[in-house]
Amino acid sequence: MSTPTHRVADRFTSGFDAEIVRAWIADDPDEQTATALTAILAEAESGDAAALADLEDRFAGPLAFGTAGLRGEIAAGPNRMNRSVVIRAVAGLSAFLAETVGSGFRVVIGCDARYKSADFARDTAAVVTAAGGVAIQLPEQLPTPLTAFALTHLSADAAVMVTASHNPPADNGYKVYLGERPLLAIEPDPTAARAGAGAQIVPPADALIAEKIAAVDSVASVPRAETGWEHLDDSIVAAYLDSVTDLGVRSSADLRIVLTSLHGVGAGVAEAALDLTGFADVHPVSSQQAPDPDFPTVSFPNPEEAGALDESYALAREIDADLIIANDPDADRFSAAIPDASAGSGYRQLSGDEVGLLLGEDIASRLAGQGDPRTEGRADDPSDEAGPVFANSIVSSRGLAAAVAAHGFAAVQTLTGFKWISRVPGLVFGYEEALGYCVDPTVVRDKDGISAAVTFAALASRLKAEGSSIESELDRIRTRDxxxxxxxxxxxxxxxxxxxxxxxxxxxxxxxxxxxxxxxxxxxxxxxxxxxxxxxxxxxxxxxxxxxxxxxxxxxxxxxxxxxxxxxxxxxxxxxxxxxxxxxxxxxxxxxxxx
Structure with missing residues (x-):
């Protein structure tokens, strides 16, 4: 039932200011979103109740900037993801960095293949450059772990990753990471600051940046450079792949792998990483390997969702695969499935807790036997005073703590999210049940679905070489713990x-x-x-x-x-x-x- 026209008009005069909408349209640098919002305003003013409700939601307040950065539907208005919101956010971040670090602050910028991602990344580079910073733009359409890696690898002060990870196609987002210098400026505990360097923002950084964003009057007031930022080439990908091979995990037996990126940006890097570590029998799910922001073959581009791996199962049955590896669209998450005759698909998807338990046990056993190259030189890292520590989120299983205790190591719980897990001092492995794993925190202080997938494939191949299996390894751990x-x-x-x-x-x-x-x-x-x-x-x-x-x-x-x-x-x-x-x-x- 529609609302009478005069009631809609009354709401404009009594509770909603159309001039605010017009001011936003006039300040919008994106002709596409400005035109769309103009049409919605006209519909609302003509008596369309649905259009008015849409406007009220879009202008209910600014899209919240917090420890997850920004994330929301791509559309016009302050409560959506768009160029206006992004430019304001970058202006606030730049002001924060200029205040804590000084001029010449360095910001790494990456983006996935979602709608508007490239635009948001270029706006970020333009604002950072005009603000006196050094903007370092990664090649487009690379995984989130590459941005986190580049921040540490290049000793930058911050990183921005434009992605909505596994959200629906209509969404996009904006993740912010901080390097050591700004954290030392705001964190009273230097050890905590160093442990958090390279991780996503947490309080008080989120609130300090949000204050700077709120102080931005308009997009028109934010200077944007036309040129002047750095463009990294594929050598940054080669450096990341070197770090994966430096983990020392390799194929021990022939392992036939099905690989899917769920229409995201991880395919090329994941295939290269597997190849470099000795996995030659890798079969991509061709319908899902190329980046596609519409994610046409899945209801939700999330390996956790029912049906997401159906095409992987079909290919795995066809070729009799030993292992299925799935990354989410920005490749910071990883899921695994193994043969199981009792499952209708012929394969059983492991839970995030099962993969976390297996990876934790594998890394703990190698560390206990000094068979992990990451033990070398760890005493030189001030964040490692606690020694090798394992961590998972509070909502993840308590099984990890039991497993690593069997090898003499400590495990701690953190709040949900890798912004907390990855900053644990002395961390050697961290995970959360939502398919996030950090197997090399000194290199990528965030979840990394590519290095985790390679580490898991190496475990599966070693077990196969020993005449065992993933399922048997789970049984062994459970019998013990x-x-x-x-x-x-x-x-x-x-x-x-x-x-x-x-x-x-x-x-x-x-x-x-x-x-x-x-x-x-x-x-x-x-x-x-x-x-x-x-x-x-x-x-x-x-x-x-x-x-x-x-x-x-x-x-x-x-x-x-x-x-x-x-x-x-x-x-x-x-x-x-x-x-x-x-x-x-x-x-x-x-x-x-x-x-």
Whole structure:
């Protein structure tokens, strides 16, 4: 039912200022978005209620700049991703760097293949150059790990990566990393500053940059250079590939691999990395290898989503592959699938926690035996005073801690996100259950789906050479440490008020049992937990050691639940029983939330 015209007009006079929209249009450097917004304004002023609602959402406030940088739908208006928003953000970042580092600050700039990515990257270079900085632009359409690598490799002060990672096609985003100099200027603890150098921003940097962004009056007031920034060539890719080969992991047996980039930008670098480490039998999923911002063969370009690997399964069955490797569109995440005759597809996708456990065990065993080249020279790194440390996010499995403890190493939990995981002092490996793994933190202080994939392929080939397998290795670890079974549960809710309501319900009246076991502990993570900073989440722990953590997603309109049940170090019939317990808890949560 449409809203009468006079009521729409009343809303313009009483609660919405059309002049603000006109001012934005006049200041917009992008003719495409300015024209689109002009048309929407005209529709709203003529009485179109849907157009007015659209305007109100676009102008509800500025797109929030925080520890995830910026991310949102590509469209006109301050609450969307567009050139106006990006130029303001770069002006704020440049002002922050000029204040903390001084003139001549150095910024690395990378971008993926999404719509507007190249435009946003060029605007970034133009603003940084005009602000007195040195802009260093990577070749277009390279993975996010290459930008994080270049920041450290070139000793730059900051890096910007234009990407929305695995978000839907309509989105884009803007990630910010900081180098050592600006962190030393704002961080009272020099060791913490050095440990965080090269990682994504966290407080207080996000707030300091946001203050500078808010002080930008208009796009017209921001100087933009026409030329003058540096353009890196493919030698930066060669340097990154050298770092992957320096990990010392190589093929030990013939391994037939299916590789997909899900229409992203990782294909060329991933294929080269595998080739350089001895994996010659690699078969790309041809329909998904070329970058395509529409992601035509998948509903969501995320290896976690149902159906994302269907084309990989088809090719793997055809060629009898030993391993499937999937990267998300910006290749900072990695997923693996292994042969499984009991699965309908013939292959079983490993969970993020299973891959994290396998990689952690592999790296810990090599470090314990001094078989990892990264142990050389680590004493020279001031951030490594704690010695080799493993880390995962609080929502990831507790199995990693048990595994590395068997080799005499410590593991710590962090808040969700690699901006926290990658800055742990002394880190040698970190992961989060959402398919993110950091296997070489001194080189790439972020999740890296390419070096992780190569490391995992090397593990799979070694096990094959030994007459074992990935599944057998999981059984061996679980027999030693106990069985930590996990499962995700997500609710995608376009009405974000439902997410807030669900979190409020949890705080006021949490569940009293999980799969028949009484809830023994309830922790509101917003007040801090186990030495971690506050974050929006609730942790439930039952008497049987089952754990549930519920939190809003930081990048998508989702309520996310992380389930874990634990069994003793006995494998006989334990897997199905734990799987059933996970299913029971999942059903209980669905009924509890009514979603």
């Amino acid at each position: 106990g069985y930590f079974a996990t499962a995700p549960l997500s609710f995608r809710l376009d009405d974000v008020s439902l997410i807030a309501a669900a979190m409020a319900k949890l705080r006021e009246n949490p569940p009293t049992a999980l799969a028949g076991s009484p809830v023994a502990e309830v922790h509101d993570l917003s007040t801090g937990y186990d030495g971690l900073p506050p974050t929006d989440g609730i942790l439930l722990l039952s008497e049987s050691n089952s754990r549930v953590i519920v939190r809003p997603s930081g990048t998508e309109p989702k309520l996310k639940c992380y389930l874990e049940v634990v069994g003793a170090p006995q494998l006989a019939a334990l897997g199905p029983a734990l799987t059933q317990r996970l299913s029971t808890i999942s059903a209980e949560l669905k009924a509890y939330f009514g979603l």
